[in-house]
Amino acid sequence: MKINIKLLLGLFFSISMFVSCDLEELPENVDIVGPTNLADLEALLNAGYNELGWPLGGNAQLYAEINGDNIDGSNGINSDETEIYNRSTSFFNNTIRDNMYRGFYRIVLDANVVLGHIENNLEALGLSATDSRVQEIKGEALLLRAMAHFEISRFMSHSPGYSADNSHLGIQYITSVDNAIGQNRGTVAQNYENLVSDLKEAESLLNTTNSKDPNYASKAAAQAYLAKVFFQAGFGPDIDTAGSNYEQAFNYANSTLTNTSAVFDVNLYQGGDTGTERFAGNLVDNNNTETPNVETIFGIVSESTANSKGGTFGRYRTDLAVSNSTIRIMQDLYNAIPSTDKRKALLEETDGEYFLNKFNKGILHVPLAHYTELLLIRAEAAAETSGLSQAETDVNLILDRAGLSTVSGLSKEQLITLIRNQRRVELLGEGNRINDLKRIGVSESSLTIRNAPWNCNGIVFQFPATEVFTGFIQNPTGGCN
Structure with a gap:
């Protein structure tokens, strides 16, 4: 089966569901109407990796921070960002918010195009489903699809636990190019079931090191996102039968830290010639x-x-x-x-x-997933499941690197408070804080975020006005006042 990507994209644009600022990220010199070989399939996959740069190259992280309590929005933000800061739930277009939403679904589109070819078009590509590289590509595409859905769900819906059975509305979880148009929102329970399914399959297909590019997805990357998903589910109803959310968050964080080639960087924040930075670049x-x-x-x-x-x-x-x-x-x-x-x-x-x-x-x-973040997930999940010794060991690595006194013999509550405080400082600017607060609010119902209830309407983003079609339910209006 040939998938006419040009025609498909044109249809998306005509109904304004997947509009993006431009198309320069689509692969060049590739027959995107009908790829003919492995290299073409890899080029289509590479489009998904390239698309990560728009929403997750700082935009999503900044908008999440603006929505939380780390940023002082009295100065330094533009009018669209002020709507986010003030928790506006207007149906009118907010350009930066809406473009981020579409950017995530561009990643979903790219991933689903690749998965569609693997499902239906391998013979025309001269490939076999048992080919190790084909299986790895499938794992990469599943990871990208899950990542994009996970990140956008954290903006557009409340965390698991907002309702007792996760029946509150989530997002459209799009699993093929054939079901992308006119699909209504699923529940958060359905969204997280899909996330776990995609990520577990990706974990089973990916290698310890990516065979094409060491910077691309590996088994540890899928495990890291499984840890993130279960951690975000936190105090909500369990999203998988294998164990409680925090048990699963601990297990996957532990697997990540065991299997990854990444290491704890003792030189962060040390300054001078030997000091290193998490966001390296020169x-x-x-x-x-x-x-x-x-x-x-x-x-x-x-x-x-x-x-x-x-x-x-x-x-x-x-x-x-x-x-x-x-x-x-x-x-x-x-x-x-x-x-x-x-x-x-x-x-x-x-x-x-x-x-x-x-x-x-x-x-x-x-x-997008790093050793310190997974260490802090493991620490807090361990404390939540009474693994206090492991929690102390993990948080002491963070404290010692920062030049602070290590701890011993703290109670469960003291440890959890300490670990959460360390998350706020360590991950500052990286877009985690608002999601932590939404997760914690499920357990601490009186929690406020800049003097507003953790579960008020404006804590979640409004869908783009262009998303309106018969049967689609927008998020409630009313902000947080």
């Missing part, structure tokens, strides 16, 4: 001369200024002239970090305003 003659940081399990690699994927993180930069578009950090967060903490140097105060210099580079690699 420009020499417009080429990136640094490899991704050693903690990177899976991420976006920028090769040059022409292929730089982390540009939106530049909104934080303090090595350039600070302006009205430079992102500010909350003063209470700055004050909460002790002066003895080496990570305090990642923030700076100027004229009573607070800034983050973590992204002070002209070019960045963007880790």
